[in-house]
């Protein structure tokens with residue numbers, strides 16, 4: 001599981017700052033949830 005890899009479902013964890021975000025595979029909210037995930041990645045991609 002790595003940041004920047006969009007094939008995971010379950011949770012995304014930043015190993016550097018220990019930040020984490022649960023990821024739920026909910027089709028109805030997938031669009032909005034994906035945005036939040038992208039934001040998390042943007043915030044933490046620099047940590048790696």
Ligand SMILES: [Zn+2]
Pocket residue numbers: 014015016017018019043044045047
């Ligand atoms: Zn981080």
